Amino acid sequence: MSxxxxxxxxxxxxxxxxxxxxxxxxxxxxxGWDAELSQIYxxxxxxxxxxxxxLKRRRSTKGPPRREYRLTPAGRRELLEWLAEPVALPxxxxxxxxxxxxLERLAPDVRAARLLEQRRLVAAALKRxxxxxxxxxxxxxxLLEAELAWLDAERALLLADAPxxxxxxxxxxxxxxxxx
Amino acid sequence: MSxxxxxxxxxxxxxxxxxxxxxxxxxxxxxGWDAELSQIYxxxxxxxxxxxxxLKRRRSTKGPPRREYRLTPAGRRELLEWLAEPVALPxxxxxxxxxxxxLERLAPDVRAARLLEQRRLVAAALKRxxxxxxxxxxxxxxLLEAELAWLDAERALLLADAPxxxxxxxxxxxxxxxxx
DNA sequence: CCGAGGTATATAGAAACTTATATACTTCGC
DNA sequence: GCGAAGTATATAAGTTTCTATATACCTCGG
Numbered sequence: 001m002s003x004x005x006x007x008x009x010x011x012x013x014x015x016x017x018x019x020x021x022x023x024x025x026x027x028x029x030x031x032g033w034d035a036e037l038s039q040i041y042x043x044x045x046x047x048x049x050x051x052x053x054x055l056k057r058r059r060s061t062k063g064p065p066r067r068e069y070r071l072t073p074a075g076r077r078e079l080l081e082w083l084a085e086p087v088a089l090p091x092x093x094x095x096x097x098x099x100x101x102x103l104e105r106l107a108p109d110v111r112a113a114r115l116l117e118q119r120r121l122v123a124a125a126l127k128r129x130x131x132x133x134x135x136x137x138x139x140x141x142x143l144l145e146a147e148l149a150w151l152d153a154e155r156a157l158l159l160a161d162a163p164x165x166x167x168x169x170x171x172x173x174x175x176x177x178x179x180x
Numbered sequence: 181m182s183x184x185x186x187x188x189x190x191x192x193x194x195x196x197x198x199x200x201x202x203x204x205x206x207x208x209x210x211x212g213w214d215a216e217l218s219q220i221y222x223x224x225x226x227x228x229x230x231x232x233x234x235l236k237r238r239r240s241t242k243g244p245p246r247r248e249y250r251l252t253p254a255g256r257r258e259l260l261e262w263l264a265e266p267v268a269l270p271x272x273x274x275x276x277x278x279x280x281x282x283l284e285r286l287a288p289d290v291r292a293a294r295l296l297e298q299r300r301l302v303a304a305a306l307k308r309x310x311x312x313x314x315x316x317x318x319x320x321x322x323l324l325e326a327e328l329a330w331l332d333a334e335r336a337l338l339l340a341d342a343p344x345x346x347x348x349x350x351x352x353x354x355x356x357x358x359x360x
Numbered sequence: 361c362c363g364a365g366g367t368a369t370a371t372a373g374a375a376a377c378t379t380a381t382a383t384a385c386t387t388c389g390c
Numbered sequence: 391g392c393g394a395a396g397t398a399t400a401t402a403a404g405t406t407t408c409t410a411t412a413t414a415c416c417t418c419g420g
Binding site for chain 1: 409413416
């Protein structure tokens with residue numbers, strides 16, 4: 001049940017329309033949440049019904065009329081209550097990691113290529129990440145850097161074990177460590 | 181659509197019942213996925229119908245008859261196809277992080293307490309984490325350690341800014357850095 | 361003036377996930 | 391022999407999330 005609260009949090013930084021909120025969520029990687037518009041619009045309706053946000057329609061210079069939401073006192077109260085909830089580690093849901101866990105059955109060269117692909121993605125995310133101007137961004141940066149370091153270490157391990165044939169004939173995978 | 185594939189991956193390590201699979205998922209933090217039994221059982225049924233796993237009923241010494249599933253060739257093929265899919269960063273879904281992103285509106289002492297709580301959880305997870313015997317576990321360890329380091333750095337920052345009153349009267353929060 | 365493209369809201373339908381509950385079989389303590 | 395507890399499977403009901411699609415308003419290029 002995070003999306004409504006995340007929306008309240010974002011609105012606490014300034015009034016916005018559903019469209020705006022989607023953009024803020026998608027752009028701010030340090031936020032830790034994202035959702036589709038098809039989920040955001042109904043959520044805003046429910047928040048409106050619940051009295052947590054107020055609505056003001058406003059003409060747009062470049063599109064249909066915007067519905068701008070702003071936090072009400074009740075909304076601010078609800079946000080603070082959410083922030084006060086006890087800390088808990090979430091149920092792990094990390095598809096790349098889950099896949100990685102089984103990557104061992106693939107050939108080392110395929111695995112190495114995969115690590116390189118992943119490295120490119122993580123490096124790009126790190127580049128896009130803004131300045132470490134707040135706690136969340138510092139956390140994101142730290143985790144991305146840790147992942148990058150891990151990817152490099154893993155690849156080094158892999159290459160040390162079975163050096164990639166640069167141009168010559170592929171050499172047999174020798175070690176009895178991972179039997180087929 | 182990860183759960184069915186994760187189940188196939190786990191079954192590739194050895195036949196198991198739904199109950200077993202749940203335990204494996206929950207215990208192995210490095211796996212990156214977990215699900216309820218109520219989700220696992222229907223998923224296994226679907227895999228059975230699809231011919232990706234085969235079923236053998238077996239008596240148990242300490243409970244109702246077990247339904248043990250094993251991978252079929254089709255299941256193995258499907259698993260490999262999943263592993264071959266291109267890498268992608270998932271949509272971020274990290275509730276603690278999302279909450280953290282708005283924690284700045286709380287008083288520094290509350291924030292520090294929160295960081296300490298979180299630290300305890302992460303340290304416990306790190307302790308439970310097994311040996312770095314494969315890539316997934318090494319990744320998990322690296323990320324948990326990075327998080328721990330970040331938590332410490334963050335708390336240090338906070339304490340440096342507004343030193344906690346150890347026993348004496350609470351002193352006024354002075355810095356104009358974060359205006360209410 | 362017409363179509364393409366960006367902005368903006370909206371809904372339907374399906375899939376995934378959570379929470380709650382029911383049931384069956386066994387062993388063990390009493 | 392009865393209840394508690396651990397093992398094991400199962401389903402119902404509700405919520406959340408994803409995918410797909412429709413529509414409206416505006417600007418700009420041709």
